[in-house]
Amino acid sequence: MPGFRDIVGHKEAIQHLESAMKLDKVSHAYIINGEKGSGKKLLASAFAQVLQCERKEKDSCGECRSCRQAESRNHPDIIWIMHEKPNSISVDEIREQLVNDVQIKPYSSKYKIYIVPEAEKLTVQAQNALLKTIEEPPFYAVIILLTVNASTLLPTVLSRCVTLNMKPVSDKQVKQYLMEHVQIPDYQADICSAFSHGNIGRAMELATSEKFQEIKSAVLALARDAANMEIQDIIVSVKSMVDFKLFIEDFFDLLAVWYCDVLYFKATKDVDGLAFKDQVQMISDQTSKSSYEGLERILDGIQKAKQRLNANVNFELTMELLFMTIKESLA
Incomplete structure (x- = not known):
């Protein structure tokens, strides 16, 4: 102790x-x-x-x-x-x-x-x-x-x-703790600290979780490809999401962090305020192709997807609706 x-x-x-x-x-x-x-x-x-x-x-x-x-x-x-x-x-x-x-x-x-x-x-x-x-x-x-x-x-x-x-710990303190105790690079500590909402125990769990890294990769792949997805691509992507069904809240939250980063960078051009600092180029590319209204529709769509799953709406239907919302909002 x-x-x-x-x-x-x-x-x-x-x-x-x-x-x-x-x-x-x-x-x-x-x-x-x-x-x-x-x-x-x-x-x-x-x-x-x-x-x-x-x-x-x-x-x-x-x-x-x-x-x-x-x-x-x-x-x-x-x-x-x-x-x-x-x-x-x-x-x-x-x-x-x-x-x-x-x-x-x-x-x-x-x-x-x-x-x-x-x-x-x-x-x-x-x-x-x-x-x-x-x-x-x-x-x-x-x-x-x-x-x-x-x-x-x-x-x-x-x-x-x-x-x-117990009140949330600052992202800066969480990041420093992770880098010192888990010895992860700063860009990974940024994601874990932003996603943990000031909870060091949660941040430690994320920093050492292979599943979290898989979810992060899936979020980045969706963010990269969503605008150009055809219906068949969406169906294939949704089927692959079944592997994350038990961790879907984490997927939604991480996806929300991504689009909050895009919205923030579009408004400020401030790299230091980003959670996904290691993805600045992709974030920059998306800000030039996204509208404020479209990004807000995506964030609203993520919240609606959470609500639908909590109301026991079919998983695949919920994810298809979300992916379509993202695609259409980036058009």
């Missing part, structure tokens, strides 16, 4: 936690709310490690016995709540691992910290059992709920916790 210094972004959340520690006003219950991959576990891990650090500095020292135990996930006073069923955390699991255990004082630290990943999966009964502990916690207890959707928690639970919302 790293300390705060190793976390990219999330300055407001970190400053709140640092201030709480400095003023000795650490809450007994926190909710860290953010989408998958946004860094909730990393922030909770760092906070727990700093709280338990024996040297009591602003950040964890990383060297004391407590820090070493925390980093190896072997700290007796940092408890990660586990659950067997993939879609729910039961009342029995909360009682056994938290409600009953919290009555036992810390073994070696000032705090006893419980981290509950996927807290949106807590059943109503589990939340009510947890509520009793949150309302009257032992002075040493700190409970951290990690959730992708805090609104699924009971209002009574929400009202008794400090909620920290």
Whole structure:
């Protein structure tokens, strides 16, 4: 588990936690709310490690016995709540691992910290059992709920916790992180950072995904050929899209990024603002052949395609309509 210094972004959340520690006003219950991959576990891990650090500095020292135990996930006073069923955390699991255990004082630290990943999966009964502990916690207890959707928690639970919302990390920070930790070239980091919407976990996944690279190649091929496609070409292209059916949201989003780049470059001629910096020549060629109205029709068509698939409209029909919209809008 790293300390705060190793976390990219999330300055407001970190400053709140640092201030709480400095003023000795650490809450007994926190909710860290953010989408998958946004860094909730990393922030909770760092906070727990700093709280338990024996040297009591602003950040964890990383060297004391407590820090070493925390980093190896072997700290007796940092408890990660586990659950067997993939879609729910039961009342029995909360009682056994938290409600009953919290009555036992810390073994070696000032705090006893419980981290509950996927807290949106807590059943109503589990939340009510947890509520009793949150309302009257032992002075040493700190409970951290990690959730992708805090609104699924009971209002009574929400009202008794400090909620920290994970905010998107800047594209610049994401790009730098990818280049340093995944060692990918800058043009690839540009795409992954733009596509991740400030989510480093998502960016890491994209940077190491072979499927994402296949989808990117398919998007570039469509962008290159769409204007000159005949009906038969469209039918063949749509059939090839079946391979991406499980990843179609990624295809739509990446296609939207491409045409946003074309629209942006048409308006500004600014290369630095592009996600597809390695495709400047093709983007430049398309801007000279595209109208603002046509590009806006394409972006609108991508959104409509998403809506159609969400409404269970036939996959091939949806893709044919989208490809025709792109072709006609570039004419």
